Every structure is written in structure tokens, then in C-alpha cells.
Amino acid sequence: MCITIPSSAHVRRSRRIPLWGWLTDSPARLLPAGGLLSIAFWLSLFNPMDMDAWAGFNLLFGILPFFLFAQLLLHLPRLLSVTPPGYLRYGLLFFLLLGAQFLFFLSSMQGAGVGLLYLLLLSLSWILQLRLVTNFYGFSYLSGRFCNRILFYALLWAGLIGAVTLVSLSAGWIGNPLWPLLAGILYLLPLMIFLLIALRKS
Numbered sequence: 411m412c413i414t415i416p417s418s419a420h421v422r423r424s425r426r427i428p429l430w431g432w433l434t435d436s437p438a439r440l441l442p443a444g445g446l447l448s449i450a451f452w453l454s455l456f457n458p459m460d461m462d463a464w465a466g467f468n469l470l471f472g473i474l475p476f477f478l479f480a481q482l483l484l485h486l487p488r489l490l491s492v493t494p495p496g497y498l499r500y501g502l503l504f505f506l507l508l509g510a511q512f513l514f515f516l517s518s519m520q521g522a523g524v525g526l527l528y529l530l531l532l533s534l535s536w537i538l539q540l541r542l543v544t545n546f547y548g549f550s551y552l553s554g555r556f557c558n559r560i561l562f563y564a565l566l567w568a569g570l571i572g573a574v575t576l577v578s579l580s581a582g583w584i585g586n587p588l589w590p591l592l593a594g595i596l597y598l599l600p601l602m603i604f605l606l607i608a609l610r611k612s
Contacts, residue, residue: 437483437500444504445476448511455518464524466587467579468514470594471572472532476507478598479539481605482565486543489608490550495542503542506535529576536569561604568597 433440452473456465487494510531517524547562575593578584 434497434501437495438480440500440504441476441480444508445473448473448476448508451511451515455515461587463579463585463587463590466590467575470590470598471575472507472510472514474594474598475535475539478601479503482539482543485605485609486546490546490552492546492549499542503535503538506531506538510535529580536572540565540569561608564601564604568601571597
């Protein structure tokens with residue numbers, strides 16, 4: 411006797427829309443697609459040479475994570491020998507980041523400041539990414555390796571830098587776009603260096 415297992419809603423939708431099925435097959439496809447879409451909107455609204463502090467913050471902590479998180483979700487499971495995340499997890503991350511971008515661009519077009527919902531979605535996306543990475547380390551027997559521990563601490567440092575910058579901007583303590591740029595360098599540089607070192611040693 412043959413038993414047919416019903417297809418999930420995600421599988422049925424992927425069959426109807428081949429491009430969406432191809433994108434959602436991997437975080438390395440889905441997240442960068444959202445990042446490219448966000449960059450297109452960002453360039454249509456801001457001159458890279460004439461942007462305010464919030465635009466710089468959003469570029470470094472709201473748009474670049476599309477690409478950075480994609481690489482972490484792609485390589486960390488292999489590096490730590492754990493199961494890669496399913497679509498529901500990186501799909502939720504995708505929609506949180508994209509929702510934050512939609513709200514940011516909407517407020518920018520209306521000439522209003524960033525709202526609490528934007529800050530909430532962006533914060534939740536970083537928390538979710540940190541939670542995913544924490545789960546990788548929790549289930550891995552390789553998490554004790556030096557390069558793997560340093561990579562984890564580098565990601566925590568990135569989240570801390572982003573939180574401090576966010577609070578400083580919200581409180582009006584900084585208004586110069588160079589400060590978010592400096593904060594972006596402070597979190598991107600060590601994270602990318604340790605990611606490259608970890609991948610070379612894997």
C-alpha cells in the first residue's frame with residue numbers, strides 16, 4: 411500500500427513560484443536577495459557621500475547583516491558539524507530584516523524619524539541571529555576550539571557595538587555619520603577576520 415505524505419504549504423508555494431523556491435532553498439540565497447533589494451532602495455533615497463547618521467547606521471547594521479548573517483548561517487554549521495538551520499528560522503530572519511528596512515525607507519520618504527517598530531524589528535533580527543549561533547555552539551562538540559570561541563565572541567562584540575550605537579543615536583548623543591561608520595568598522599573588521607581564520611582552519 412502506498413501512503414502519500416501531504417506537501418507542506420512552503421513546498422506547494424515553491425512549486426508554484428520556482429524563483430521563490432530557489433531563493434528559500436538556502437540562507438545564502440534568500441538573505442543576500444533581501445540585501446540587494448534594500449541596497450537598491452537605499453541608493454534611490456540617499457547619496458552615499460551625503461547621508462545622515464541614521465542612514466549610515468541602517469546601512470551598516472540593517473543592510474550589511476543580510477550578507478553577513480547569510481555567510482555565518484552557511485559556514486558555521488559546517489565548521490561546527492551541526493545541522494544547518496531550517497527555512498522557518500532563516501526565513502523569519504529574512505522577514506525581520508526586510509520589515510525593518512521597509513519601515514526605515516517609509517519613514518525616510520515621509521521625512522520622519524525612525525520609529526520604535528523599526529528599532530524593535532532590527533533588534534529582534536540580531537537577537538535571533540545570536541540565538542541561532544548560540545544553538546550551533548551548544549550542539550557542537552567542536553565549540554571548544556580556540557578559533558570557534560573567538561568567532562562567537564566576535565559576533566557578541568558586533569551585537570554590543572550595534573546596541574551601543576543604537577542607544578546613542580536614539581538619545582541624540584551622536585549626529586555625525588562618521589560615528590556609525592566607525593562603529594561598523596569596529597564590528598565588521600574583527601568578525602570578518604575571525605571568520606576567515608576559522609574557515610581556513612576548517
